[in-house]
Amino acid sequence: MLGLNLREEFRGKRLKGTAIELSNETRTGATQIAAKDFLEITYPTHDLLKGIEAVGPDQGRPVVVIGERGLGKSHLMATLYHAVTDSASTRAWLKSWATTLGEPKVGEIPLRSGMQVIGESLHRQRYKFLWDLLFEQHPHGPYIRGKWEGMGAAKTDIPSDQLILELLRHTPTALLLDEFQTWYDGLTNTKQYPWKNWAFNFIQILSEIAKEHPDLLVLVVSVRNGDTDAYQQIHRVNPVQIDFKAGGSPERIQQDRRRMLLHRLFENRLQLSDGNIEVLISRHVAEYFRLLDVPSSEQERKRRDFKETWPFAPHLLQLLEDQVLVATDAQETRDLIRILANLFKNRGDHAPILTAADFRLDDDASGIGALLDSVANQHHRTLREKALRNITSVTEAVPTHSSVVPHLQEIIGALWLRSIAVGNLAGAEPAMLHAEVTRDKAVDDNAFQVELATIVENSFNIHQDGARLVFREEENPQAKVMAFARNDKLFADGSDLAQLAKEVRYVIGGSEDVAGKFRVIALPRQWSSDPWSTLDESERPERWDDLLPIVVLPEELDKPNERLGRWLKDHLQKRRNTVRFLLPRSGSINVFMDRDLIILARAEMKAQEWSGQGPEYGKLHKKYQGELRDNLKKRFDRFAVLARWNFADPAQCEFHIESLREQGAKIPEAIEAALTNDLFVPEDFEALALEAADGNSALGKVLRELQEPRPTGQDCIPWLGETAMKERILRLCARGKLAINLRGMEYLQAQAGEDEDTAWRRLRPKLSYTGRQLDEIFLLEPGAVPSTGGSTPPTAVPKDSDGGLFGGGVMGPTHPVTSEQSPLGGYTETGEVTPASIFGNATSNGPASGGADKPRVKLQNPPTSPLNLIGKLEGWGVGPATPVTEVAIKISSATGAQIKELLKKLPDGMTFELSLEKDAEQ
Structure with missing residues (x-):
């Protein structure tokens, strides 16, 4: 492909590891090979140039390299090692890149030389104490060790700053400590072995010397993050931080990262002409712009991205960087290099540009193997096996598959790769799949739609998720369930609508707390003309008890006041003031005419019916039930209660229609909270109760009247339930507003000088009567009863x-x-x-x-x-x-x-x- 060559280390059948070690026993570590050879595979990213400047001759601050594994910390540390030990080779490398990048300042970066350089990967645990590293590798180290150990009783737990300064004055040193946090966090810290405390104190000595005597010590450490205590000590002296964020510019980060990737992978990528690349990928780019509807103002920038990331499509790199590897335990750049190297080796000669469609599921060498090794996720491996079975299923179901679905392998491979992305980004829209299988020839739109539809219809693991297609693990059981669910003839008895109504009731009133206080009635499709005949007898008005009724309407109302008023008059003969109407959100169709909800209800029924055939059906039952309930939870967002009643002309009735923020089983309590806090007027209730007391009315009669609309156009008092209403009456009694005659045997009234709370606590347990007993309890005007709350003593x-x-x-x-x-x-x-x-x-x-x-x-x-x-x-x-x-x-x-x-x-x-x-x- 235009003569592009992988580097030698990536050409073998077995890809060498890309992890950088500063040194090893075979003397092939990054600091053990010639600077020229190491710098040959190094791209001068913004972070790397910042590090070289930070260890220059005029600098006086420690350097901290911060980043999670695989970002390139060790590579940067090795570059700094060579920059100090071989300034001549580093100078030549910088000048070469200054010419290539057209940035003369790169070649003018000052370099430090003439220092002893000690570089160590501390995670290898070859040193228990940092001073051991200095004493062993510094030319004056043995002398200082002997001097320290010979101090006798005056010997300190750690070498003093004076000893270290004496060491460094003999030979100035650059100390590079890679994987410092890993080493530090692994130290013990007990009373007998306070090694972490010693390391904490010693790194403070080193960081202060590096700040105050930069001519004697250059200190560079790498950590994964800034949470370690040892880093906090270095942070106190205001170190130079290199955090792989390219100065905070996302565009610079992406550009640096991609150029570094290509330079690390290929020997001659920069020598290839942009013009040749543009001609090679022109068809793919044009179709990408058309299919994804890229605005003309964005096309030139996108075209530059395509040329700069070639031989890989920018949307492939973005998919791997931002979605796939982020969701896994992959080691960022290190694993990405391995994946791309394998992909190019296997598919580089077959396509003018490499996309997600080049990950062939049946060929580990195409990059799939490296990807799965990096991901280390069993779910993704299982999903690959499912995808391979889908390929087999399609080929078996379509005898002429080679002509009907010519891009079968590419579409399945691209869809699988995009389905292991994170969160809502999983899967792909058809337009993206179309673009990814387009190479040097355009694919006809209609032909692709037919091909994609054939694949989806004959695959048991491809699901529609909004506009996206996505691979999931569910296989044959789902296809079987959905096939039955879409067959209307199997549900002519209306069982699907009954199941849907059942789920509506459960979503709103299924919890124990709700069921103990509320009665949820889901009205049928023909709710306005025949609300009761299809319902169970226990849900009909004549069987209602003291539970608060919530009547769920299946459709949005165009004229809610008129239609609800007419419905109350025609279909509810008593307790009209107790009903709470739950209304669907605006724009929704009748619940029992919503095809998607009906299909989900049917699928739930069938999956439950077949659950004995295997655990897959049990999972599907929960899946469809969850999807149906989630949909129903969000469907109702308003409620209505009667405000004014007009029996003669129901069209003149008025209702309070209030919005709801809560969903599902939280709706009933939210309705009650709105009624109690917003719609219930305590003054109106108090006036009614006092009027009843003035007429010595029975409590039962008062409660029954409250359950009906108030006559003559008066504002209705919301019915809060028998218990709540009795408590409010008892509150009035505790305030001295009225008195209560308990069946002629006991009188409840606030006593002289008694505050409301005290009276409430005393009186509350006494009004526990219900049913017909309430007709023997009378409300009275208050008076000076000598024995309030008890029987009058005989005289x-x-x-x-x-x-x-x-x-x-x-x-x-x-x-x-x-x-x-x-x-x-x-x-x-x-x-x-x-x-x-x-x-x-x-x-x-x-x-x-x-x-x-x-x-x-x-x-x-x-x-x-x-x-x-x-x-x-x-x-x-x-x-x-x-x-x-x-x-x-x-x-x-x-x-x-x-x-x-x-x-x-x-x-x-x-x-x-x-x-x-x-x-x-x-």
Whole structure:
């Protein structure tokens, strides 16, 4: 291919390793060969030139090379070694590149010479202590070692800075410590063997000497990152950092990296003419621009990229660098060189430009072997085996495959390589696959579409992921399941729609927390005309219990107020104010008409049905179920509750329609939070509760009324559930707003001087009644009840009483009576006497309301609060229509203001007699 030649080390059948060692026992290490030979394979990247400048004669800072494995740290360290030991060869190399790159400043970089250079790869663990390395390899080292060890009792744990300075004054030194972090992190650090502490202190001495005496010591260390403690010591002296980021310019990084790759791989890449390369790749580039719709403003820059990265396509290098190798344990540049060398050796003579389509799955030598060795990922190897089976499947299914799918190997190979990329980048769009199989001849668009469709239809591992095709491990079971799922005749009984409704219910209300509080009803496709007939009986309104109903609508509504109002009137006869409507997001079609959702529901059903045939079907069931549920979770983003009701004209109904941020099983609680915090108006509820207390209404009746819309166009009060509503009423009781008569046996009311929280804690356990029991509990206006929260203690009934506010007559009984205590805390007469009343002198003779004479029962009660007296009336059966006579209320003492206030509250249409006693004026 245009006479391009791989370097000698890459030409053999077995590729030599590309890892750089500073030295080894065979004396083939990077620092043990001639500088000229080593620099021959070295490209002057920005980072490398920065390092050479940093160890120059006018510099005075340590140098730290930072980067993960495989980026080229060791290569850079070896270059610095040769730059100091053989400045002449390095100078010639720099001038040559200055001419080649057209950058004269490269040839003018000053070089240091005349120093003892010590370079060591510390990960080989040949030295326990850094000073051992200095003492062994420095010409004055044995003397300084002896001097230090001969200090006797004055000997320190580590050599002092004075000893090291004496060593360096004898012979200035450049010390290059490769893999310093690996060595340092492996040191022990116990009380008996504090070697890491010693290394920590010694590297501080070296870094300070390198900063203060740059003429005596040049210190260069390489680390993987800046987290090591030893690096932090060097960091204190502000070292020069080389981090393989090319000055922070992404474009410069990419250019440096790719030029370095090509120079490392090929002997004569720079000698080839750009014009010849452009002619060779012109067809591929033109089709790439057309198929991927590259803007004309970008084409010239892209064309330069194609020429600069040749013989490899830039989209191939980007795929390997940014997607494939990043997702693996590959050693960056080192592994990339091996992969590309193998690819060129095997396919370089077959294609004008190398793309992902040149990775032949059936040939390890094409780069696949090197790639898999670098990736070290069993998933990718398994995926390769699946892809090979897909090739076989296509060839067996298509007898004329050589003509129908001529690019079978290339398409499968390219798709496999792109399918092992990371995250959302996995897979390839058809246009990219089309471009990658295009070489010196264009491939007809229609022919390629037919070829690709044939491959996809007959492959069990190619999946559609949005616009992309991607290889996955699922094989025959998936093809079988999907074939059944797409057959409408197999689901004529509607089982697929029932399964879809079931998944809707589960997604919204499947968790235990939701199921214990909410009832989720997924309405069918014909929800507006026939919502109940296809549902299970337990989901129909007549079977609803105290769970809060969430009705899921299958489609978006064009006129939500009108349609929901009509639906409530036609299909729900009670509890209309309790329903929460869950609405699909805007733009969605009816759930039960969405082909994709129906197919997923069918696939889930079939995979579950066949799960006994093998574990693959169980995995597919979970897969399709997960995909279906994920889709359904995102489908509903609004809810509606009744705001105003109009039975006569449902089109005039109004609903609150609120957005939801939560998804899936979090939706019910999110609805309740919105109702409670945003739509529920405490003042409206309090007014309703106080009105009920004023009318002595039963709690059961109040709760039932709250479950229905308010009449005459009033704003509806959102129904929060029986428990929540009872607690809010009890809160009002704890605030002293109202009182509660618990079935005539106990009265709940805030006590004088009692704060709300204390009253709440005391009263809360007492309102545990439900069902019909709530009809025996009454809301009352508050009063001064002596024994709030308990039964009124019994007191003796006086035999007679004089001077009541009404009637002023005798209140005692007119005939002998035997009394016994009532269960309600008052007294009842024996024989034919009914339970005692608070009204003392209802005589037992005389007509009632002008009627015939009837037996009368005198009822009376000892002094107590108005609240307790009202309770007695209800307990004795004295209702609003019950006629009573001779009513007298005795007040033992009062002020004029209290009597005046009492008279103001007496009902109109009645007459009253007033008598009282006051002190005589003196």
